[in-house]
Amino acid sequence: xxxLRMLLSRVLLSIVTLFIVSLIxxxxxxxxxxxxxxxxxxxxxxxxxxxxxxxxxxxxxxALERYLRWLGQIVRLDFGxxxxxxxxxxxxxxxxxxxxxxxxxxxxxxxxPMSLIPASIQAIRRDGVVDQGISxxxxxxxxxxxxxxxxxLLLTFVVFFPLLPAMSIVDHVSTFWEWVRxxxxxxxxxxxxxxxxxxxxLRDGLIEVLDSDYIRMAELNGLSRxxxxxxxxxxxxxxxxxxxxxxxxxxLMGGVVIVEKVVGFPGFGSxxxxxMLMLDVPLIEATVxxxxxxxxxxxxxADIGAILLNPRLRxxxxxx
Amino acid sequence: xxxxxxxxxxxxxSNSWRVRYARMWRESPRSFRIGFxxxxxWVVVAIVGPFLAPFGPTQIGTGIPLSGASWExxxxxxxxxxxxxxxxxHGAHIVLLLSISATLCGLVIGSFLxxxxxxxxxxxxxxxxxxxxxxxxxxxxxxxxLIVAVAGPQWSGNPILVIVAVAIVYIPRTTRLARAASLxxxxxxxxxxxxxxxxxxxxxxxxxxxxxxxxxxxxxxxTRAGFAPVLIGSLGFLGFGMRPPTPEWGLxxxxxxxxIFLSPVTLAGPGISLATLVVGLNLCTEGLARMxxxxxxxxxx
Numbered sequence: 001x002x003x004l005r006m007l008l009s010r011v012l013l014s015i016v017t018l019f020i021v022s023l024i025x026x027x028x029x030x031x032x033x034x035x036x037x038x039x040x041x042x043x044x045x046x047x048x049x050x051x052x053x054x055x056x057x058x059x060x061x062x063a064l065e066r067y068l069r070w071l072g073q074i075v076r077l078d079f080g081x082x083x084x085x086x087x088x089x090x091x092x093x094x095x096x097x098x099x100x101x102x103x104x105x106x107x108x109x110x111x112x113p114m115s116l117i118p119a120s121i122q123a124i125r126r127d128g129v130v131d132q133g134i135s136x137x138x139x140x141x142x143x144x145x146x147x148x149x150x151x152x153l154l155l156t157f158v159v160f161f162p163l164l165p166a167m168s169i170v171d172h173v174s175t176f177w178e179w180v181r182x183x184x185x186x187x188x189x190x191x192x193x194x195x196x197x198x199x200x201x202l203r204d205g206l207i208e209v210l211d212s213d214y215i216r217m218a219e220l221n222g223l224s225r226x227x228x229x230x231x232x233x234x235x236x237x238x239x240x241x242x243x244x245x246x247x248x249x250x251x252l253m254g255g256v257v258i259v260e261k262v263v264g265f266p267g268f269g270s271x272x273x274x275x276m277l278m279l280d281v282p283l284i285e286a287t288v289x290x291x292x293x294x295x296x297x298x299x300x301x302a303d304i305g306a307i308l309l310n311p312r313l314r315x316x317x318x319x320x
Numbered sequence: 321x322x323x324x325x326x327x328x329x330x331x332x333x334s335n336s337w338r339v340r341y342a343r344m345w346r347e348s349p350r351s352f353r354i355g356f357x358x359x360x361x362w363v364v365v366a367i368v369g370p371f372l373a374p375f376g377p378t379q380i381g382t383g384i385p386l387s388g389a390s391w392e393x394x395x396x397x398x399x400x401x402x403x404x405x406x407x408x409x410h411g412a413h414i415v416l417l418l419s420i421s422a423t424l425c426g427l428v429i430g431s432f433l434x435x436x437x438x439x440x441x442x443x444x445x446x447x448x449x450x451x452x453x454x455x456x457x458x459x460x461x462x463x464x465x466l467i468v469a470v471a472g473p474q475w476s477g478n479p480i481l482v483i484v485a486v487a488i489v490y491i492p493r494t495t496r497l498a499r500a501a502s503l504x505x506x507x508x509x510x511x512x513x514x515x516x517x518x519x520x521x522x523x524x525x526x527x528x529x530x531x532x533x534x535x536x537x538x539x540x541x542x543t544r545a546g547f548a549p550v551l552i553g554s555l556g557f558l559g560f561g562m563r564p565p566t567p568e569w570g571l572x573x574x575x576x577x578x579x580i581f582l583s584p585v586t587l588a589g590p591g592i593s594l595a596t597l598v599v600g601l602n603l604c605t606e607g608l609a610r611m612x613x614x615x616x617x618x619x620x621x
Contacts, residue, residue, distance in 0.1 A: 020454035028470050143598040145550040147557045147570065148591050151577050155587065159580050254461035261558060262577070272462060273558060276469035288466055292457040299457075 007304060014300045021292045022074065025285050026067050030057075056083055057281060070285070079286035084278050089286050093271070097290075099170070100256055100267035103190070106183055107252070110191035115198035115241075120229060122199070123206035134199070141196045146255055150189045150262040157185060167264040186259040193255060194248040201244045205237035239309050246302035250295040352607020358600025362593075366413035375403040377410035377567040386583040395589030399579060404572075408589040411567035414479075415597065418568075419548035422483040426490025427541050433491070434498025435525045435533065439506055449499065452492035460489045461554055468560040477563030485560075486551050490544050494537075501536045505529050535612045542608050546601035553594055569594045 053059075058066055073080055079089035118138075122131045141149070157164045170182045209215060210233055218228050253268075260269035268287070275283035345353070374392070375382045382393070382403040389396050395404035437448040455463065467485040468475075475481045505511060506529075514524045553570025555561030562568040564575065572590040579586050 016450065017454050017457055020450055021457050024451070024454055024458075025466075028466060139602065140595070140599060143546075143602050144595050145553050145570070145598070147554055148573060148594060151573060151580075151587065152591070154577075155580050155584055159584060250459055254459035257461055257465075257558070258554060272465070276465050277559070279469060279472075284466065284469065288458060288462055291459050291462050292454075295457045295459060 003307065006307060010300065010303055010307075014296050018293060018296055021296075022071060022289060023067070025288050025292075026070065029281055029285055030063060030066070053083065056081070074289065080282040082275075082283045083280045084283070089283055092283070093268075093286065093290075096266060096268050096271045099265065100260070100269065102179075103183055103186055103256065103260075103265065103267060104252055106187040107190040107194065110187055111194045111198070111248070114191055115195035115202060116234075118195075119199045119202035119206060120234070122203040123210060123233070124225070124229065126207055131203075135203075138196050138199050141192065142200070146189065146193050147258045147262060149193065150186070150259050153185055153189055154262060169264055169266065171266070182263075182265065186256075186263050186265055189259050189262075190252060190255050194251060197248060197251075198241060198244050202237060202241050205240045206233055209233045209236045239306060242302045242305050242309075246298045249298035253291040253294050347611075349607045349610050351603045352611065355600045355603025355605075355607060358596055359604055362412055362416065362597050362600065365409060366416045369409035369412055373406040373409040375406040377407050378402065378565045379406070382406075386579065386586075388583055389585045389588075396583050396585040398576065398586050399582075404576075404586050404589045407567040407572060408569070408593050411569050411572065411590070412593070414562070414566065414568050415549050415552065415594075418479060418482055418486075418552050418562075419545055422486035422552070423490065423541060423545040423548050425483060425487035426544060427494050427537065429487070430491040430494025431498040431530070431533065431537050431540075432525070434495040434500075435502045435529045436521065437495065438499040438502025439511075439525055439529060440521055445499070448495065452495045455488075455492040456496070460551065464489050464551060464555055465558065465560050468555065477561075477566070479562065482552060482555060482561050485555065486548055489551065494540055494544070497540055498533060498537065501533045502529055505532050508532075539605065539609045539612060542601065542605035546598060546605050549594060549597055549601075 058069070061069075070080070077090075079093070081087065082089050082092055085092060118134050122134050125131050144152075154166065158166045164185050165181055170179055174182070206229075210228075215228060215232060218232055223232075256267060256269035257272055258269070259265070260267045261273060264270070268290070271283070272287040272291070274280075275287050348356075380401045382401055383390075383397045385397055385399055385401045387393070387397055393403050393405060395408065398404055398407075433448055433452075437445045458466070464485040467488055468481060471481050511524065511528055514528050519527075549569070552561055552568070553573070556568045556571035557574040559574070562571050564571065569590040573587060573594070576583075576586040576590065
């Protein structure tokens, strides 16, 4: 019963956060000093253009009313119409989001072995040459900004070893093979950035578990190292890693912006950049809100997972 | 940061400082020493570099454009005939100044809000924490881009805007951390005593809580400062940060990305610089956290 109440309050908290996010986005975009129109076009805007934009954004109605109307639309999952293209935002967003979802899914498929295998090796060979070597490599990768990493991979696999296309431009007529070639570079970049974070967490988590009494017990019972690692240590080290993975999902929303820009992949990230560069107000609001919701949902799922997986957590309070 | 000086009482005052720092240095983890040296290198480059650089940051016609690396132009020459090596050196103080001021702004405002929130509690705490939580939910890069975008074209490329954007990204994160630290501090007796003395809240936060959260906030500062060049570089890379011809490294990487087929060596300058600076900052942070963790009692008590 208690656990149900905890889960419910955690879900409610997420909804409240999402509501505040919508308020922040709306006020940042529309309530800043100076009106939206002149911020969009500078001083070189005719009265006629001004009137068109003001009408499109309903700027003549009070801000509160506009906010509530926007909120009402969002609840029905309708984000309105873009200014630049004059098309429904859902129509514009749909294909971009599905492209990015494919990219994200592939990145996560690569992410799992790329973080589990090095971290396990490090934990087993603790403080050895291999462990320290991997630590140095992860530290260097951790310190390489993702846009630099993406550019370096591009340089390696496009310029020095011309195996992959320089621009990952795909559309609905692209063949499966073209998709694969287009996705390799951005997916590898994203999974590399994500696993570097996870490896460092997972290594420390694994070592802590390996030092615990029940692993000692298993060792004394004569179980093989491999069984101990896979059956006993890894599942227990996964709980702290769950939070890192949630953070990684959140990173992914910003990461796709960078990586999609580097390879020219037509996804959610590229759309976000375009929306911001053109100051397409409804599209900005939609993309930022979606990015924030992904973060909130990912954290919610990680917390629910932690509550369900860890009996000790069930007795503690939900607030962090 | 207080490391005990057992048996050093006899040393004269003027000497004791040097001994103290020398000992701190010797006792510091190796990662901290390496990081500190890298950082020192970049600080020196930032200060004296502009006077020693062979060419100006925007000086054109320094050689044959895109002619690759040579002894006079270790990182090559870009498409406009500018010396990349000189540009990187001239960029050092820009990157460092932007990073430090943005981090400092975020840290000062964030720790003030967090400590106050924890000390006062109640609905103010609730509001500050909910808003911070909501702002953290917006991915940091998208939040920074949003701030730059809504500021409008007249602010484009303004260093103040870049500092503000990064600071706003940092404020809610520091607030949350400072509040967590304050929850531990407010249970201490000296806070109760200060409260009973009738000190106003702001004074308790500044005079009693802030000094006792220094250790946590110092590590936070180092962590954030380590990420600031990346965030500023990302903004520059995406066209939301500094504008050409500013020799900001992220912006340079974005500019020279176009030259990967013609003269890839131009990428080496800003790339290596940015990566080593961040490695240095991260090593320092790691070492600092370990040093403060070891003498943690002296910090929190």
